[in-house]
Amino acid sequence: MQFDDKVPIYYQIKNYLYHRMVAGELGLGEKLPAVRQLAVDLTVNVNTVQRALREMIDEGYIAPQRGRGNFVTQDATKIATLKQQLTTTYIQDLYGQLHALKLTDAEIIAEIKTYIQQRGDADDQRN
Amino acid sequence: MTSFSHDFRIMWRPKFRNMNQLLFFNLIAVVITMVYQIWQLGLANLEMISTVVGWGLVFGFVAFVLLTRQNEQMLVSDTYRLLPTSDTKLYLANLATSLVSLIYVGAVQVVLVLIGTAMTGKTIRNWFQTNVNFQMSAADLRNVALYGTTSVFWAVAIVLWIWVFINLIHFGTNTISAFLPNVQQRIVKVILAVVLTWVAIRFMSWLAQLESQVYNHFTAVSDITLNATGIWLDLASLFVAIAVVAALNIFMMKRWVEAKY
Amino acid sequence: MTNAIEITQLNYRKNTKTILTDVNLQLAPGKIVGLLGENGAGKTTLMRLIAGVAKNAKGTIAVHGETREAPRRAFVSFSEALQGFRPADKLSQIRDFYALAYPDFSAKKYLDLITFLQIDDDQKLATLSKGTREKFIIALTLSREAAVYLLDEPFNGIDSMSRKRIISSIIQWKQDSATMVISDHYVSEIAALLDEVVIIKDHTVCAHKSSDQIRSEFGLGIEAFYESIYEGDIHDDEL
Numbered sequence: 001m002q003f004d005d006k007v008p009i010y011y012q013i014k015n016y017l018y019h020r021m022v023a024g025e026l027g028l029g030e031k032l033p034a035v036r037q038l039a040v041d042l043t044v045n046v047n048t049v050q051r052a053l054r055e056m057i058d059e060g061y062i063a064p065q066r067g068r069g070n071f072v073t074q075d076a077t078k079i080a081t082l083k084q085q086l087t088t089t090y091i092q093d094l095y096g097q098l099h100a101l102k103l104t105d106a107e108i109i110a111e112i113k114t115y116i117q118q119r120g121d122a123d124d125q126r127n
Numbered sequence: 128m129t130s131f132s133h134d135f136r137i138m139w140r141p142k143f144r145n146m147n148q149l150l151f152f153n154l155i156a157v158v159i160t161m162v163y164q165i166w167q168l169g170l171a172n173l174e175m176i177s178t179v180v181g182w183g184l185v186f187g188f189v190a191f192v193l194l195t196r197q198n199e200q201m202l203v204s205d206t207y208r209l210l211p212t213s214d215t216k217l218y219l220a221n222l223a224t225s226l227v228s229l230i231y232v233g234a235v236q237v238v239l240v241l242i243g244t245a246m247t248g249k250t251i252r253n254w255f256q257t258n259v260n261f262q263m264s265a266a267d268l269r270n271v272a273l274y275g276t277t278s279v280f281w282a283v284a285i286v287l288w289i290w291v292f293i294n295l296i297h298f299g300t301n302t303i304s305a306f307l308p309n310v311q312q313r314i315v316k317v318i319l320a321v322v323l324t325w326v327a328i329r330f331m332s333w334l335a336q337l338e339s340q341v342y343n344h345f346t347a348v349s350d351i352t353l354n355a356t357g358i359w360l361d362l363a364s365l366f367v368a369i370a371v372v373a374a375l376n377i378f379m380m381k382r383w384v385e386a387k388y
Numbered sequence: 389m390t391n392a393i394e395i396t397q398l399n400y401r402k403n404t405k406t407i408l409t410d411v412n413l414q415l416a417p418g419k420i421v422g423l424l425g426e427n428g429a430g431k432t433t434l435m436r437l438i439a440g441v442a443k444n445a446k447g448t449i450a451v452h453g454e455t456r457e458a459p460r461r462a463f464v465s466f467s468e469a470l471q472g473f474r475p476a477d478k479l480s481q482i483r484d485f486y487a488l489a490y491p492d493f494s495a496k497k498y499l500d501l502i503t504f505l506q507i508d509d510d511q512k513l514a515t516l517s518k519g520t521r522e523k524f525i526i527a528l529t530l531s532r533e534a535a536v537y538l539l540d541e542p543f544n545g546i547d548s549m550s551r552k553r554i555i556s557s558i559i560q561w562k563q564d565s566a567t568m569v570i571s572d573h574y575v576s577e578i579a580a581l582l583d584e585v586v587i588i589k590d591h592t593v594c595a596h597k598s599s600d601q602i603r604s605e606f607g608l609g610i611e612a613f614y615e616s617i618y619e620g621d622i623h624d625d626e627l
Contacts (some may be wrong), residue, residue, distance in 0.1 A: 028584075043555060047583050048580075129489075211459065211462035212458055212459040309403060383443050384444050388471070
């Protein structure tokens with residue numbers, strides 16, 4: 001994984017784990033790799049991984065079990081809320097940028113629809 | 128922190144390995160010479176003593192030179208200076224291992240001479256019978272023992288003195304370079320070199336004088352006991368000098384002398 | 389809690405030239421710290437002073453509270469250049485030396501490390517490439533279970549594959565409580581590894597910050613932060 005050196009690494013690790021949880025790559029109640037293993041996989045400091053996990057435990061996304069390691073929460077609504085939050089964040093971002101280009105709300109929706117359609121056609125052709 | 132005996136073991140290993148390598152070549156040289164002699168003179172006339180002693184002197188000297196070099200290098204290499212031990216222990220362990228290594232080489236030479244003697248027993252026995260009178264009195268034996276131990280002590284003292292003296296030159300120039308800018312360094316180093324050469328020459332002439340004294344002891348049997356005390360006194364003063372120079376070296380090592388990197 | 393390294397008012401001169409002046413530095417246990425600065429800024433000297441092989445400095449250096457040189461050396465594992473060995477020595481002989489010399493040397497850790505770093509220790513020292521030699525030095529240095537590791541420019545002149553392996557081995561084998569100082573003048577590849585950054589400029593420590601602090605306070609990457617300090621874009625009063 002590539003990190004942006006301008007953003008705190010623990011923050012990027014949290015984001016990475018949020019995404020994997022929402023995308024289902026880390027399922028409900030699934031065991032996370034050991035801290036050191038995660039650090040090796042991501043080529044980051046063990047302390048940084050620990051900080052990211054600690055914050056996610058405080059936020060309730062990760063449930064530590066004594067002597068067994070860390071597990072993704074069993075709470076499906078928690079992940080659903082997270083998914084909603086992430087979606088809102090991205091849409092806010094996208095909307096903000098397009099709005100700055102002086103597109104109207106109708107135009108923005110139309111552009112998105114066109115994009116999805118073209119993408120779908122391109123995928124069909126490839127298949 | 129490690130103990131002196133631990134330091135000794137650490138520093139002994141590489142020297143021991145080096146010496147064994149050297150002795151291996153020594154043995155090869157002896158064997159080759161022996162084969163050559165057998166081929167030239169025949170087995171009956173094989174004479175091993177001079178071969179063994181000759182090569183022994185050559186390799187003994189090489190061993191001394193190699194140890195002198197190693198003795199210097201170990202004290203200024205990170206590998207040894209990083210050891211969790213005090214500079215005093217490191218310095219003394221270095222000196223001790225160098226000395227023991229040299230003694231080891233000497234002991235192997237003695238063994239080789241004994242083997243050589245056994246192989247050419249006839250020549251030696253003849254030589255002893257014609258040249259040495261075995262009817263020695265107790266006093267004579269005591270004198271032989273005295274000379275034996277004295278000369279061993281002397282050899283040890285001289286070797287140690289050479290090593291600590293070289294250390295002194297090395298550390299002295301090293302210390303000076305830590306304080307002076309490069310230009311002044313050169314001048315001071317030249318002066319130091321002159322002074323130290325003078326000291327070395329004085330030491331050599333003193334040694335030569337001493338040697339003639341010792342020689343007189345051996346020849347003029349009558350006043351053995353009289354002069355023997357003088358020799359022991361000289362020996363003692365040399366050991367004191369070694370101790371003083373070694374202490375000075377350790378002091379410089381603790382304060383100024385760094386490893387090269 | 390005792391600091392892993394505590395340096396107070398350290399001054400060092402050599403050949404009448406000032407190398408370090410008024411260095412003050414505290415490093416907590418468990419941190420990985422980048423020691424950054426130009427070539428000749430005094431990074432190596434500072435490490436050698438901590439390791440107790442540079443002499444005649446004024447001021448105090450304590451490693452886990454120990455200021456005396458010899459016991460301090462027992463706490464510190466320094467990546468030395470193996471100059472005390474002969475070119476004909478086998479790597480396994482060098483391992484034997486380390487095992488004998490350092491009570492905290494772990495044979496298991498050594499074996500894991502050379503396996504991971506793909507080093508065959510039946511080779512002779514003289515036959516190693518620069519990269520393999522550097523990897524071997526790292527393997528030896530990390531094989532000790534020391535309180536403080538000092539890695540002096542471990543990535544100097546080696547290929548990126550070796551560099552990645554060295555970085556991974558650091559993550560994998562540094563004990564949590566141990567402090568590690570890595571000096572470099574090229575930061576980007578180890579930036580994600582560093583808890584803290586110490587920058588040496590004008591013979592002294594001019595900045596000591598946590599990596600996250602740099603990223604969140606200055607909005608800069610470590611490399612960019614380091615460069616702007618050297619180019620004078622960030623002034624001392626801003627630090």
